[in-house]
Amino acid sequence: MDYWFSEEHTSNVKLSFRIKEEIAHVKSHYQDIYLFETYEFGKMLVIDGTVQTTIKDEFIYHEMIVHPPMLTHPQPKRILIIGGGDGGAAREVLKHDPEEVHVVEIDRDVVELSKKYLRELSSAYQNPRVHLHIENGVEFVKKERNFDVIIIDSTDPVGPAAGLFEREFYESLKASLNEGGIITQQCGTPFYHPEEVCKAKNTLGKIFRYVKIYLAYIPTYPSGMWAFVMASDSPIERRRSCGFKTRYYNDEIYDSSMVLPNFVKEYCDNYRD
C-alpha cells in the first residue's frame, strides 16, 4: 500500500513524497519530529509538518547557507551556528578550516535523531572543534561574543524560531560579532512569502550597514526558490575563492545568486514595516 507524506506549501498547494518507511517519530519538548525513508529523496527530516532536510538535496541548502558568508569574511576563525542541529551546516563550515564552531540547538531530540540516523550530516559532531550547546540561541548570543560568522539555520519564523527574526535578536548578534563579522540567515521563499524575506532584509538593514538577499534552487522547499540574507558592517563581496569540492556552490554562483528577479527586487524596494 502507498504511504505518502504531504507538506502544505500553502493551504492550496502541497508537495507529497512516497515513503518507504517511518524511521522515527518523536514529540519533543518543542516540536513534532519525523524521520522518513523516502523513495525519491532518501532520508528526510520533517519538523512540525515541514521538510527540513533530505539526503538527496541537503547539499544545496547547506552549501548555500555556509559558503557565501564564509567566503565573504577574509579569515573566519570562530563560527556560530544557531539551529542547524542536524549538523549539515557545521559539516560545511569545517571545510573552511575554522578554529571553533559552536552549534546552538534548542531541541536536543533533533541532534539525537541526526546523530543516530543522519550520519551524512551529523558526522561533524565528531570533530573536536565543533562544540554543541543545547540552548536557546536568543539567550546564547546575549552572553557569548567574538564570532566572525554567525549562521542562523533555523526553522521558519513560526514556532520556536520566531524570536530569531526579531530586531532585538539581530542587535544581540551584532554585539556578538567581531569587527568585519557577518551573519547569514535562511528567510523563506520570495514566491509565496515575499513579506517574510523583505522583513528580514529590512530589519537587518536597520542594524547593519550592508544587507544582501541571495537565492538558491531547493527542490523540497515551497516553490523551489529559497532566499537567504547576509548582513555585515563591511561590504558584502567575495574575498576568497572556494578551495574545495562542492556540488552546488561555485564562485560564479556567489554573485549570480544575488541577482534577484524583478518581482522580488520591486517587492523589497517598496516594502515598509
Added chain:
Amino acid sequence: MDYWFSEEHTSNVKLSFRIKEEIAHVKSHYQDIYLFETYEFGKMLVIDGTVQTTIKDEFIYHEMIVHPPMLTHPQPKRILIIGGGDGGAAREVLKHDPEEVHVVEIDRDVVELSKKYLRELSSAYQNPRVHLHIENGVEFVKKERNFDVIIIDSTDPVGPAAGLFEREFYESLKASLNEGGIITQQCGTPFYHPEEVCKAKNTLGKIFRYVKIYLAYIPTYPSGMWAFVMASDSPIERRRSCGFKTRYYNDEIYDSSMVLPNFVKEYCDNYRD
C-alpha cells in the same frame, strides 16, 4: 468537498493544486487537455497530466524563454515559435517590436482553449503581425526559412513533442535561420532529468558553434529548477538592453541565469551519448 489536481513529478513525488473549478476538458487529436481554475495559481493549463502554464507564474517561463534569445540577436525581425499555442511566448516576443511572428502549433484545441479562456496569454493573436499555423513544427521548418530567432516552446520530449528534440529537427532549424540567427528551447529540469538537459545541449552542440544552458525558477514545474538552451553560430552574449517592463527578467539575470550549479555543470561536462 476538496478537489485537487496532482502532477507526478517522479513516480515518488507529486505536486497538488486545490481546484476551484474544472473550466474545460478536451481530448484533442493529440492530447488530453484540462483547464482548471485553481485557488493558488489562478487558471491552469494541463496537458497529458503535466502543468503547462498558470496565470500566477507564467510570466517567469514566458519571459525567460523569449527575452534572452531576443536580446542576444542584434536585430530580430522575423520570429518563429514552435509550440506555444497558448500565446504567451508570442505576447513577450511582440514587446521587441518584430516584423513577423509565426506561431506553429500542432494542436488546434490548445489555441482554441487559450483564445477562449486564457486571454492574458492569447491576446497576442489579435496582433496582425502574429501569424498562426496549425501544423507540425517538424514539417514547417523544412519549408519555411529566414528566421532570426526560433523559440521551441513545446511540451516535454515524450508524446507529440518528441521529434522536437532530435538531431534531424535541429538541422532543419539551422537551415531555417538567417545568418546570426539563434534558437532557444525549454529542455526540462536538471535536478530530476539532467540527461534530458545535457542531451539537448549535446545534440545542439554538434550542429551549432555556441550552445548555452540557462536556468529559471518555475514554481509549478518539477523541482522548480528549469532549464532552457540557446544555440547559435554567433557568440551567445547580450547585445541589447531590455527596454520595457518585466516581472522576472532583467539584464543582470541574462548572465546570472547561465551560471550553473556544479552538479549540473559536471553532469553535462561528463555527458556522452
